[in-house]
Amino acid sequence: MAISPGVYFLCLLNLFSFGAIFSSATLFTLENGCNFTVWPGSLAGKGPSIGGGGFALAPGSSSQFQAPAGWSGLFWGRTGCKFDNAGKCVTGNCGGGLKCSGGGEPPVSLVEFTLNGSDNKDFYNVSPVDGYNLGLAVKAVGGTGTCQYAGCVKDLNIDCPAELQMLDSGSVISCKSACAAFNKQEYCCTGDHATPQSCSPTKYSQLFKNACPTAYSYPCDNATSTMTCMGSDYAITFCPTGSST
Template sequence: MAPHFPLALLLLLVICTGARGATFTLVNRCEYTVWPGVLSNAGSPKLSTTGFELAKGSSRSLQAPTGWSGRFWGRTGCEFDGSGKGSCRTGDCGSNQVECNGAGAAPPATLAEFTLGGAGGQDFYDVSLVDGYNLPMVVATSGGTGPCGATGCTVDLNLRCPAELRVEEAGGDGKGAACRSACEAFGKPEFCCSGAYANPNTCKPSSYANIFKSACPRAYSYAYDDATSTFTCANADYTITFCPNFASQKSSKDSPPKAPTGVLLSDEGWLASLATAAADSASSSCRAIPWAGLLLMAASSIITVAVTVFL
């Protein structure tokens, strides 16, 4: 009788081939609720959600396929009614819903931007303040190969935003809710890198961009800030953390008491993660497999079967 080919191994190879991509885990360490927004670029599939509520101390994971590109941001000061309709003070996407449904963030907003499986199979990612700033954010990698550096802005720029760029909290008490870019505030070509300034030779960082850059040296401060602000990694998963060091002082109507140091994953965070747990587990398992050994086993089994049949 011909030896039995290890069916489980074949099944594993079939399932895991092409199963690469990335898991994005969004963590809220702010002292208030954040409503992340998700926007896929043109030609990239929508992820399982385009916007959701992320309570203080909670997290949620989303799976993205290879080749996906898009951005994440945090909305703050949101008020939604029982039917899910409403808006946000910063980062609002204009959908009047918790889900952004293909709409991007209204500036000013801190953005985390990704392209998976780009040139040379590398992922490209950055944290951008080109459209302004609304809350601290850090992107960190896990399980990847290559430089895979962490990037972002841990400083609360709302506390040091120039008056002419400041978006004040509701009530006009002088506290900053967000910090606009010079482009949005003044609309001049030299600030927007447009018109005669639409190339890296003519568009240079302004004094306002330098304020952002000095506070957050790894984040994009203006359109042509690529050299120090674009990061690469391959086959990694990504954690996007809002308020990574509890630095932000923005208030919220439903702000609970101050949380202790560390990431606390609330029940809501774990329950939300269950929705994508199967996909995340499959992806992680596939990445951890010793592929060389498995392929050698598969080839050996196939050769054994072929020789047995021939004889």
């Protein structure tokens, strides 16, 4: 199962509240740094679909899309896709078609945006809270404010604990969240752990945090993982090879 969206909402509520909107369109550049094709998926929370919900991105290529002021939503990368009658993606599948009909199936690395939120700031983060399938990074371009780099450069599939591994033909293709693997309250932030005060890091989320210090590792990991910027465009890179440069 995925992390409770209710708990995630409680953790992000103060950060992602909407203020007055003054900015024009934001340009997203999606870049494929992998040595294989990635099929980005997108899901809008507020505003229009970006890139029609999904498209192919060859190794070394990039695509650009504009999002209107106030847009919010998710991006993720799909791998091993086959779009025939019985086709789907090996990781990040979203209904079996090129154009996603919903969110990516965990385990999947996500990048999340809310544009022109509180104080007209953009809020963004990279999150393996629902698991990890690909390295993913976000760099602000031309904005003002802190505008920090957010990402998970290290390949978590290499160091994924055996109990969290998802295998295909004997190879680790993605790393589950502890919630998906064990379905316990302390890992899923449900039941007695369903508030920001009781939703705490675990030994598994700490593994993710050590590997990816600027990415979310559990639902209330706000202090070091939610970035802000104003008036920026954004470069989103799959399989990034560096940090902030």
